[in-house]
Amino acid sequence: MDARMMEAMAGEMSMAEMPAMDAAVMQACMDACAACEQACTVCSMQMMDCAPSCMNCADMCNTMMRAMLRMPGMAPASMMAMLDACIAMCQTCMDMCMMHADDSPVCAMCADACRACMDACMAVKDAMMAAA
Amino acid sequence: MDARMMEAMAGEMSMAEMPAMDAAVMQACMDACAACEQACTVCSMQMMDCAPSCMNCADMCNTMMRAMLRMPGMAPASMMAMLDACIAMCQTCMDMCMMHADDSPVCAMCADACRACMDACMAVKDAMMAAA
Amino acid sequence: MDARMMEAMAGEMSMAEMPAMDAAVMQACMDACAACEQACTVCSMQMMDCAPSCMNCADMCNTMMRAMLRMPGMAPASMMAMLDACIAMCQTCMDMCMMHADDSPVCAMCADACRACMDACMAVKDAMMAAA
Amino acid sequence: MDARMMEAMAGEMSMAEMPAMDAAVMQACMDACAACEQACTVCSMQMMDCAPSCMNCADMCNTMMRAMLRMPGMAPASMMAMLDACIAMCQTCMDMCMMHADDSPVCAMCADACRACMDACMAVKDAMMAAA
Numbered sequence: 111m112d113a114r115m116m117e118a119m120a121g122e123m124s125m126a127e128m129p130a131m132d133a134a135v136m137q138a139c140m141d142a143c144a145a146c147e148q149a150c151t152v153c154s155m156q157m158m159d160c161a162p163s164c165m166n167c168a169d170m171c172n173t174m175m176r177a178m179l180r181m182p183g184m185a186p187a188s189m190m191a192m193l194d195a196c197i198a199m200c201q202t203c204m205d206m207c208m209m210h211a212d213d214s215p216v217c218a219m220c221a222d223a224c225r226a227c228m229d230a231c232m233a234v235k236d237a238m239m240a241a242a
Numbered sequence: 243m244d245a246r247m248m249e250a251m252a253g254e255m256s257m258a259e260m261p262a263m264d265a266a267v268m269q270a271c272m273d274a275c276a277a278c279e280q281a282c283t284v285c286s287m288q289m290m291d292c293a294p295s296c297m298n299c300a301d302m303c304n305t306m307m308r309a310m311l312r313m314p315g316m317a318p319a320s321m322m323a324m325l326d327a328c329i330a331m332c333q334t335c336m337d338m339c340m341m342h343a344d345d346s347p348v349c350a351m352c353a354d355a356c357r358a359c360m361d362a363c364m365a366v367k368d369a370m371m372a373a374a
Numbered sequence: 375m376d377a378r379m380m381e382a383m384a385g386e387m388s389m390a391e392m393p394a395m396d397a398a399v400m401q402a403c404m405d406a407c408a409a410c411e412q413a414c415t416v417c418s419m420q421m422m423d424c425a426p427s428c429m430n431c432a433d434m435c436n437t438m439m440r441a442m443l444r445m446p447g448m449a450p451a452s453m454m455a456m457l458d459a460c461i462a463m464c465q466t467c468m469d470m471c472m473m474h475a476d477d478s479p480v481c482a483m484c485a486d487a488c489r490a491c492m493d494a495c496m497a498v499k500d501a502m503m504a505a506a
Numbered sequence: 507m508d509a510r511m512m513e514a515m516a517g518e519m520s521m522a523e524m525p526a527m528d529a530a531v532m533q534a535c536m537d538a539c540a541a542c543e544q545a546c547t548v549c550s551m552q553m554m555d556c557a558p559s560c561m562n563c564a565d566m567c568n569t570m571m572r573a574m575l576r577m578p579g580m581a582p583a584s585m586m587a588m589l590d591a592c593i594a595m596c597q598t599c600m601d602m603c604m605m606h607a608d609d610s611p612v613c614a615m616c617a618d619a620c621r622a623c624m625d626a627c628m629a630v631k632d633a634m635m636a637a638a
Contacts, residue, residue: 118612151575157421162315169305179547183294188334195327202320219510246483283443289553311415348382426579437565447558452598459591466584
């Protein structure tokens with residue numbers, strides 16, 4: 111996500127109900143969601159038993175990323191619940207992929223992307239709670 | 243959702259980790275999610291201040307519906323968290339739309355669809371807990 | 375798609391650049407796209423070699439349906455190109471599923487949904503050209 | 507898109523029906539689609555009259571990016587039609603955003619992202635035709 115995009119978002123994110131938040135934490139989370147959507151989509155192509163959770167995780171990560179690009183449409187409660195859902199979905203997908211991460215480098219990559227996305231979502235939750 | 247689709251899904255839903263669940267409750271929830279996605283998409287076209295939450299709700303409802311079509315990719319924890327996120331997002335969208343439901347029949351329709359989707363998601367949660 | 379939704383859409387669809395079109399043709403196409411998205415999503419769960427085209431088709435059908443719910447954001451040229459893409463993607467998916475339709479009732483259902491979606495998209499194209 | 511992802515994709519992209527293609531051209535196109543989806547999503551938040559086309563363009567770009575991550579599910583005809591649809595949708599969105607690009611830096615950014623996405627899709631088309 112480049113500087114011009116970040117500036118554009120800063121202008122629209124002043125929703126009264128949302129706590130002030132470190133823009134860099136949000137940016138990192140959106141990037142992690144986008145990377146996880148891509149990794150999961152590729153991993154689902156392997157037709158291994160992780161595929162259904164990879165597809166679900168790809169959709170949830172895309173929905174999460176878009177929600178962060180549309181903060182005026184979020185309230186703290188829905189934001190927290192969406193972050194929890196994204197974390198839980200990444201956990202499920204990572205658990206499935208870790209079962210054959212030794213045999214499949216793609217699953218190992220996907221599990222890494224899920225872990226990074228979970229961490230980034232947790233950082234947004236922490237930032238929200240610190241700012242509340 | 244027609245009978246042939248339901249039969250097809252029944253065949254794939256035997257994931258050991260998911261509790262047995264009334265197929266009719268799931269079917270009703272998928273239909274409510276699909277209807278809510280459409281209502282929110284139409285409502286967002288009005289360019290009123292509910293539009294951002296309508297867009298977020300449309301995405302979350304589509305992701306929820308797809309997840310229910312891909313139950314082998316869900317674990318109980320991620321399923322519960324996704325249902326909670328869908329309920330919370332519908333609540334936020336409904337709250338926004340209710341602010342001008344008297345002036346806009348489209349917002350009234352959208353708020354109704356959000357309420358129906360929330361109820362349907364709660365029914366799935368109840369069924370999951372009863373079966374656990 | 376119910377009557378209230380149709381009425382809501384009629385109010386927003388008066389984009390000068392789009393030819394007048396039979397609302398019933400559009401409604402039928404949106405319903406066919408939604409049904410095809412669901413059928414393809416279920417079919418992709420079988421992990422047969424049609425799965426990648428089923429996933430692509432599910433995404434294209436959802437994007438097509440949403441575009442028809444957001445006609446003020448379409449121009450005739452983009453509408454035509456999107457319909458062509460949806461038809462081509464359904465064709466690819468149907469071709470894949472037909473290869474094992476005899477063995478898999480889900481693939482047979484998916485191929486039927488693809489065919490119905492293609493027909494519905496062609497009907498919208500015909501209506502657009504007749505109204506132009 | 508990082509090196510490990512590219513390597514993972516290279517392994518799955520050997521579909522007989524798809525012409526050999528420069529991986530860098532595909533990678534650039536996926537990155538342009540992802541950037542355009544984000545720019546359009548942000549631009550649609552402004553509630554200007556470009557918003558509906560921005561939303562349509564965001565969905566089409568995401569569908570296009572995913573299709574490129576799932577090449578085993580594409581045939582040359584559907585790939586070409588999807589690229590044409592993405593180009594046409596970006597054109598419509600860019601035309602709308604250019605109308606107020608002087609007043610809105612976000613619209614200017616969005617129009618730039620649409621132009622870059624169109625160029626990247628055309629480069630993929632050129633590569634497909636050269637390899638056919």
